[in-house]
Amino acid sequence: MENNKKDPNPSAQKGENVISPAPSPKEKPPLAKKGNATSQQSADSKTNNQSNASVNNGRRKAKPSSWWIRIGLLLSLLVAMIAVAASYWLYLQLDQQANNQTQLGQNITEQVTQNKAFKYELQQTAMAANKRIATLEQQQSNNIKAYSTLAELQQSNKQLQERVAVIAQRSPNHWMASEAEYLVRMAGRKLWLENDPQTAIGLLQSADERISAMKDPSLTILRRALADDISKVNALKTTDITNTIFDLDTLINDITQLPLNRVDENFANHKNTQPVTDSIDDWQQNLTRTWHELTDGFITIRKRTTDLEPLLSPEQQWYLVENIRNKLLQAQLALYRFDQVNYQQSISLADKWLQQYFDLRDLKTKAMIESLDKLAKIKVEKITLNKFQASPLLQQLVIYGEIMPTEEPAQ
Structure with missing residues (x-):
């Protein structure tokens, strides 16, 4: 734009x-000549x-x-x-x-x-x-499980209430039967747990007295079973474990009071020397005796016929006492386990170490060695009686109020 x-x-x-x-055809080139200027201008x-x-x-x-x-x-x-x-x-x-x-x-x-x-x-x-x-x-x-368990508990509670009601309606003899059953259980505990057959016999006899006081002829089988149990307990040869344990405890406590062997520096003097008199008249004899005692005791040679035991260091003495105490403890454990072999080995080692390292002339040492010898003679026997025959019969009497008859085997 x-x-x-x-x-x-x-x-x-x-x-x-x-x-x-x-170009116009009329145009003509300029003339070469310069002479005619007018004609040239007109032409231009x-x-x-x-x-x-x-x-x-x-x-x-x-x-x-x-x-x-x-x-x-x-x-x-x-x-x-x-x-x-x-x-x-x-x-x-x-x-x-x-x-x-x-x-x-x-x-x-x-x-x-x-x-x-x-x-x-x-x-x-x-x-x-x-x-x-x-x-x-x-x-x-x-x-669901809780409901089923609750139902079972309710059923058990109902049965227990019914049983209590039945027991309440029974005669007073039922309480005597319960007491007899309790005494038999206590006898078993004394015999198998505490290894005390004497107390067990007393408890069985007390249970028999309760059954006898019921005056029920149908309980003859029960009394016969109690008598059989009492005779079996009397026949047992048992060791008084409790008293033996107490004796070992006493020895364990007294072991530290025993003296050890020492080198005897007081040798016996076998010379028959006469004492020096106070009389002036015996001055020559007294002088002679004094001279002989001085010359004879200047060099003394003594002989020992026994072996000389080396002295123990305080640490070795402590280890010795602890080893003897440990062996006595092992003997107690063997008594509880009715292990006769370990019991005898423990007592024998303790007795051997006492005689080897302690002063045998001391009264306490002699008394302990005698006690160990008595304990070594004890025989540990395990109770073979496993159960009482009267226990299941008493349970039947407590639960059902009577002894259930035994089923005879079918022929």
Whole structure:
């Protein structure tokens, strides 16, 4: 547009450049001669007139073609502008479509993420529900077991009440039977746990007295069983474990008071020396005796017929006493286990160490050795009686009020 404003006839100028006037046939080249100046000027003026006339004719002929060129250029510019606008619009549409596709992809990604999260929540919810269902099923099972146990307890309680009611309606002899059954149980405890057959015999005899006081002829079988049990307990040869344990405890406590062997420095003097008299008249004899005692005792050689035991250090003495105490404790444990072999070995080792390392001339040592010799003669025998015959019969009497008859084997 600026070119159009500056040059209103650009097409005409272009036409002028394109359509040049043809050289006139009347034009002639200038003459070479310089002589005739007037003829030359006239010829030049004619030539210029003719050229101007031809240019004007060319412009008049080029005006129609310049308008068509302008219209073509205008149409081309318009088409170019439309193409640019269409390209820009297409670019905007493609860019918007790309943005839409990107946004759609993001939306799809977010939706997939949300779906995964929702799926995970559903799985967690399902797992929690399954756990809750399993817990409820377990609780239901426990409740069923508890209800069944409660029903059994109620049934047992009912039976116990019925039994108590039956017992309350019985005769006073039932209480005597219960007391006899208790005495028999205590006899078994004394015999098997405390190894005290004498007390067990007394308890069995007391139970027999209770059964005898009931004055029931049907209990003859029970009294016969009690008599058999009493005779079997009397026949047992058992060791008084309790007193033996007490004797060993006494020895364990007294072991530290025993003196050990020492080197005897007081050798016996077998010389028959006469004492020095107080009489002045015997001064010669007294002098002679004194001289002989001095010369004879200046160098003395003594002989030992026994082995000389080395002295023990305080630490060795402590270990010796503790070893003897340990052996006596092992003897006690063997008594509780009715182990005759270990009992004899423990007593023998303790006796051997006493005679080897302690002073045998001391009265306490002699008394302990004598006690160990007595304990070594004890024989530990295990009780072979396992049960009383009267126990099941007394249980039947307490529970049912009578002794149930035994079934005879079918022939």
